Amino acid sequence: MKKTIFAILALAFICSGLGLAQAKHPSELTYPALKYEPPDPKAFRTVYAGGLRAYVQEDRDLPLFNIVAIVNCGDLYVPKGKTGLGTVLGDQLIKGGTASREGSVIEERIDFLGGSLNFMVGERTSMLSLSVLAKDLDEGLALFFDVLRNPAFREEPLKLAKARFIEQLRQANDQPSTVLNREYEKLLYGDNALTWQPTKASYEGIAAADLKAFHGKYFSPKNTILAVSGDFSKAAIKGKIDKLAAGWRAGTVVFPALPQAAPSPEPGVYFIQKAINQGYISLGHLGLEDTNPDYYAVQVMNFILGGGSFTSRITTKVRSDEGLSYNQGSRFSYRWGLPGTFSGYVQTKSSTVGYAVSLIEAEFDRIRKEPVTDAELETAVNYYLESFADGFQSAQATMQTFANLEMTGKPMDYYKTYRSKIQAVTKDRIREVAAKYIQPDKLAVMIVGDWEPCNKGGDKWPGPLDKLGKVHRIDLIDPMTGETVKTP
Amino acid sequence: MNKRILALAAAAVILSAFVTAGPVTLDVKEHVLANGMKILMIPKPGVPRVVCHVYFKVGSINERPGITGSAHVHEHLMFKGTEVMGVTDYAKESAIDARIDELMAQVYREKYWKTDGDAARIAAWQKEVDDLVQAQKAFIVKDDLWTQYMKNGGTGLNASTSQETTGYYVTLPSNKIELQMLMESDRMMNARFREFYSEKDVIMEERRLSENRPGYLFGEQVQAAFYTASPYHWDVIGWMDDLKKMTKEDLVAFHNTYYVPNNAVAIYVGDFDPKAVTAMAEKYFGRIPKGPDLEPIRTGVPAQYSEKRFYGEGPAPTSLQMMFHIPPDGDPDTAALSVLAGTLGSGGGGFRGGMGGGGGTGRLYKNLVRDKQLAVSASASSRPQWYAGAFQFSATPRVDKGVKPEDLEKEIWAEVEKIKKEGLTEEEIQKAKNKGEAMFVRSLGSTAGLASRVGRAELKRGWRSILTDLDDLKKVTNDDIKRVAAKYFVKDNSLTAVYTRKSGR
Numbered sequence: 001m002k003k004t005i006f007a008i009l010a011l012a013f014i015c016s017g018l019g020l021a022q023a024k025h026p027s028e029l030t031y032p033a034l035k036y037e038p039p040d041p042k043a044f045r046t047v048y049a050g051g052l053r054a055y056v057q058e059d060r061d062l063p064l065f066n067i068v069a070i071v072n073c074g075d076l077y078v079p080k081g082k083t084g085l086g087t088v089l090g091d092q093l094i095k096g097g098t099a100s101r102e103g104s105v106i107e108e109r110i111d112f113l114g115g116s117l118n119f120m121v122g123e124r125t126s127m128l129s130l131s132v133l134a135k136d137l138d139e140g141l142a143l144f145f146d147v148l149r150n151p152a153f154r155e156e157p158l159k160l161a162k163a164r165f166i167e168q169l170r171q172a173n174d175q176p177s178t179v180l181n182r183e184y185e186k187l188l189y190g191d192n193a194l195t196w197q198p199t200k201a202s203y204e205g206i207a208a209a210d211l212k213a214f215h216g217k218y219f220s221p222k223n224t225i226l227a228v229s230g231d232f233s234k235a236a237i238k239g240k241i242d243k244l245a246a247g248w249r250a251g252t253v254v255f256p257a258l259p260q261a262a263p264s265p266e267p268g269v270y271f272i273q274k275a276i277n278q279g280y281i282s283l284g285h286l287g288l289e290d291t292n293p294d295y296y297a298v299q300v301m302n303f304i305l306g307g308g309s310f311t312s313r314i315t316t317k318v319r320s321d322e323g324l325s326y327n328q329g330s331r332f333s334y335r336w337g338l339p340g341t342f343s344g345y346v347q348t349k350s351s352t353v354g355y356a357v358s359l360i361e362a363e364f365d366r367i368r369k370e371p372v373t374d375a376e377l378e379t380a381v382n383y384y385l386e387s388f389a390d391g392f393q394s395a396q397a398t399m400q401t402f403a404n405l406e407m408t409g410k411p412m413d414y415y416k417t418y419r420s421k422i423q424a425v426t427k428d429r430i431r432e433v434a435a436k437y438i439q440p441d442k443l444a445v446m447i448v449g450d451w452e453p454c455n456k457g458g459d460k461w462p463g464p465l466d467k468l469g470k471v472h473r474i475d476l477i478d479p480m481t482g483e484t485v486k487t488p
Numbered sequence: 489m490n491k492r493i494l495a496l497a498a499a500a501v502i503l504s505a506f507v508t509a510g511p512v513t514l515d516v517k518e519h520v521l522a523n524g525m526k527i528l529m530i531p532k533p534g535v536p537r538v539v540c541h542v543y544f545k546v547g548s549i550n551e552r553p554g555i556t557g558s559a560h561v562h563e564h565l566m567f568k569g570t571e572v573m574g575v576t577d578y579a580k581e582s583a584i585d586a587r588i589d590e591l592m593a594q595v596y597r598e599k600y601w602k603t604d605g606d607a608a609r610i611a612a613w614q615k616e617v618d619d620l621v622q623a624q625k626a627f628i629v630k631d632d633l634w635t636q637y638m639k640n641g642g643t644g645l646n647a648s649t650s651q652e653t654t655g656y657y658v659t660l661p662s663n664k665i666e667l668q669m670l671m672e673s674d675r676m677m678n679a680r681f682r683e684f685y686s687e688k689d690v691i692m693e694e695r696r697l698s699e700n701r702p703g704y705l706f707g708e709q710v711q712a713a714f715y716t717a718s719p720y721h722w723d724v725i726g727w728m729d730d731l732k733k734m735t736k737e738d739l740v741a742f743h744n745t746y747y748v749p750n751n752a753v754a755i756y757v758g759d760f761d762p763k764a765v766t767a768m769a770e771k772y773f774g775r776i777p778k779g780p781d782l783e784p785i786r787t788g789v790p791a792q793y794s795e796k797r798f799y800g801e802g803p804a805p806t807s808l809q810m811m812f813h814i815p816p817d818g819d820p821d822t823a824a825l826s827v828l829a830g831t832l833g834s835g836g837g838g839f840r841g842g843m844g845g846g847g848g849t850g851r852l853y854k855n856l857v858r859d860k861q862l863a864v865s866a867s868a869s870s871r872p873q874w875y876a877g878a879f880q881f882s883a884t885p886r887v888d889k890g891v892k893p894e895d896l897e898k899e900i901w902a903e904v905e906k907i908k909k910e911g912l913t914e915e916e917i918q919k920a921k922n923k924g925e926a927m928f929v930r931s932l933g934s935t936a937g938l939a940s941r942v943g944r945a946e947l948k949r950g951w952r953s954i955l956t957d958l959d960d961l962k963k964v965t966n967d968d969i970k971r972v973a974a975k976y977f978v979k980d981n982s983l984t985a986v987y988t989r990k991s992g993r
Contacts, residue, residue: 011723015818022771022772022775023666023670024572024674024685025572025573025670026636026640026667026670026671029666029670030665031663031664031667032661033663034536034661036535036536038829061532061933062930062932062933063512063929064930064933076652081583094850104848104849104854104858107848109848111919112915112918112919112922113922113926114919114924114925114927114928125818131930132926133926133929160700160857160858160861163861163886163888164857164864166888167864167886167887167888168864170805170989171805174702174803174804174805175701175702176700192751239938248979259491259928272528274700276699276700277696277699277700278696278697280700288617308638309634309638309645310567310630310631310634310635310638311631311634311635311638311639314633315631319690320630320631320683321625321686322687323686323687323688323689323690323693324689324693325529325686325690325693326690326691326693326697327693327697347632347693347697348693349693349696378639379635379638379639382638382639382640382641383638383641383642385640385641386640386661387642387643387661388641389535389536389537390537390641390643390659391660392535393534393535393935394933399803440795454973474981483775485915
């Protein structure tokens with residue numbers, strides 16, 4: 001039964017407030033106790049035929065069936081010269097059909113059933129996901145495993161996909177945010193699989209044989225973890241999946257070496273010209289991995305600095321006090337097995353670009369040097385503790401969370417210990433990790449905007465921009481050829 | 489087996505309604521306060537979280553020229569505190585705030601009412617305002633409401649304004665619903681729009697973000713040309729001139745008109761006891777005085793009697809849009825139009841929608857993208873909206889093959905004419921029905937999504953319209969399809985927009 005996993009949950013919800021005086025301010029409210037323990041991954045883990053691992057939860061609330069296959073396979077494993085293969089695979093695993101079915105037949109059938117079947121290729125993990133009504137479980141599951149195991153990468157759909165992706169390249173420099181994100185990563189990580197971009201030639205060079213080889217190498221039961229939930233019994237679903245997974249080739253996968261991050265770029269300003277009325281800005285450097293023991297203190301620190309939306313310092317200063325921007329803050333991004341990035345970000349009108357950057361840099365400096373207040377620490381820690389149950393609201397999302405934990409090699413008691421690790425963060429620890437992971441002398445400030453007005457600045461911060469560091473002008477790449485184009 | 493979301497005994501004060509669609513039951517508990525505010529509850533026992541949303545029947549269609557964008561500006565200002573929130577000494581702070589408003593009224597008159605305003609006087613007043621803003625900071629508790637929610641585990645914390653509705657959202661631990669009731673009822677009654685002038689600057693930055701999205705400005709013009717008379721004419725963000733010149737008085741009047749309990753719905757989805765929530769709602773939302781009844785929008789869409797064509801060029805991909813006026817939601821033709829849009833457009837949407845793996849089953853995709861290879865994408869959508877609907881075709885040509893938007897226009901017209909004669913296949917119609925039913929079942933599994941759907945539906949035609957719309961969908965026949973295609977897909981009812989990328993790439 002669905003409820004059994006929450007048997008440990010002691011929900012002491014009483015008629016809060018009934019008969020009590022009406023509060024005027026939140027400080028007058030008291031709340032009944034609430035205890036929540038996260039579900040234990042062990043209770044859901046199973047192994048199907050061929051060593052195919054799975055996290056499975058019966059969820060009988062609605063007549064639905066959901067299954068996701070997470071495969072250790074992604075863009076980072078694509079060899080040089082074949083850039084774009086991950087994107088094409090993402091499209092063609094389904095559209096390219098299987099040994100026995102055309103892609104369009106599969107799509108038509110799923111659509112007719114009111115279901116969905118999607119495939120996405122990420123950096124190091126790919127996900128095939130199916131959702132159908134429970135009455136269509138058998139048919140959906142058969143299509144799901146057919147696509148997962150037997151893609152045919154037929155010529156006609158592949159030809160069409162390549163032509164459409166090449167057409168899409170025309171848009172690569174349209175959106176200022178896309179340009180910023182792409183060039184910022186290129187600057188921080190250097191020239192490797194993390195930052196390679198497809199071109200017309202690289203798309204044209206992708207053949208069905210490349211897709212087949214890539215799929216054959218990584219798609220195997222031992223390299224895949226399932227997340228399954230819905231209106232079924234565990235025993236029944238085991239029988240079905242065992243049958244569909246039987247005979248799936250189970251070789252050992254040899255993974256290519258992960259890219260090595262390049263040496264830090266020279267600190268300073270990196271400017272990309274675009275005739276728009278705002279500057280789109282990221283400023284930062286490489287960060288850390290989320291397996292680092294400092295991760296928890298870094299999360300709390302960044303919440304206070306610029307990750308906690310309106311309760312954070314950067315938002316208060318740049319948006320609320322000064323009215324400079326709609327969107328601003330700081331973030332640590334994380335990647336599996338590689339350091340992520342640390343960045344401040346803001347988009348503001350051209351004349352206040354320098355001013356906004358200077359305010360964010362001042363906040364970087366302040367959190368490194370001064371202790372945060374008790375109230376700031378309390379808000380940040382309480383946010384993580386009190387919102388903790390949020391991640392377990394959906395059975396399917398919970399199963400995927402557990403499958404991802406195992407896939408990326410994180411400890412399976414990650415959620416069990418999460419709150420105590422957040423609770424252990426102190427003001428001293430925050431200052432320590434701020435000093436360690438925010439390095440003002442290494443900041444690369446990347447700006448996509450209109451040079452003249454950005455460089456001129458405004459009343460509160462007159463230019464030029466080289467007051468923020470040496471200015472490097474970056475030319476855009478012609479997405480079709482990969483060649484540099486001189487921007488006006 | 490008959491599934492039920494919940495089997496909780498309803499208290500006498502709560503009207504309980506079970507409505508069945510196929511094998512699944514949607515159970516919404518309703519309670520109406522004496523002041524007219526509706527409280528809707530969908531209990532889902534399990535993880536101790538509750539989605540708490542408040543929706544108001546107000547959006548950009550309630551604006552007029554001069555104050556466009558004010559529904560959205562107002563939504564931002566609702567986070568700026570009340571007489572008790574966001575302030576340490578209300579008496580002192582409000583005296584400063586009033587003086588700031590007086591000075592800014594002088595600045596606006598000098599700047600915006602005159603063509604030869606005195607720059608020196610403006611600068612002097614502005615300097616005085618800047619000093620007062622600094623003094624005011626001593627009494628302001630920054631983003632107090634937001635912080636209260638965050639430190640109590642609030643997630644999904646946000647607000648949004650659409651053309652028709654405005655919503656305020658938070659998801660809280662089950663034991664903290666009272667916090668939401670207190671703060672939301674407080675800001676309905678006692679909102680004080682502090683930091684009004686800097687917040688307008690923030691919103692102008694928000695508008696600039698849209699302007700810098702290639703194609704946005706053209707789209708804004710197309711919408712304005714399509715809806716000449718009705719208030720769907722302007723975008724929710726509003727015109728930049730109005731954002732600059734709107735005053736705090738405009739916003740106070742807006743608040744007093746629309747933020748009344750008889751114009752609001754609060755909805756709760758999650759792990760809670762409806763009896764307790766009802767009692768709390770009586771205590772907090774029940775204390776707000778009822779407002780006057782509100783008149784619906786007056787101006788509809790006058791018949792065009794002529795085809796409209798719109799051309800533009802700029803930094804976005806070359807594209808085609810064809811728009812047709814259709815009736816607002818709740819019309820007997822809505823379901824057939826929705827089946828048409830789904831059948832023509834499914835999976836052929838924008839670059840993400842059509843390329844992600846699934847989808848690709850719509851007629852336009854199969855015909856124009858896959859078989860004839862004339863388009864990169866081709867899709868259709870039907871948006872009934874509350875007062876004036878639009879059916880839209882969108883397509884992006886294969887520039888590499890020299891295809892022009894006008895070529896796609898001819899192809900789409902050919903498809904439309906075919907439908908007028910033959911309609912759709914029985915399988916296509918059945919597919920649309922299956923999808924509608926499956927989507928409904930899936931929507932019941934969400935929490936925030938369900939709150940949004942049920943809450944918004946309640947404001948217009950009642951939440952049961954979700955079920956009756958599904959019933960209407962199931963009744964659609966091929967004759968309906970042919971009839972609505974012939975009725976609405978005519979040139980005199982259309983706007984065609986052709987956009988060309990300015991440079992070669």
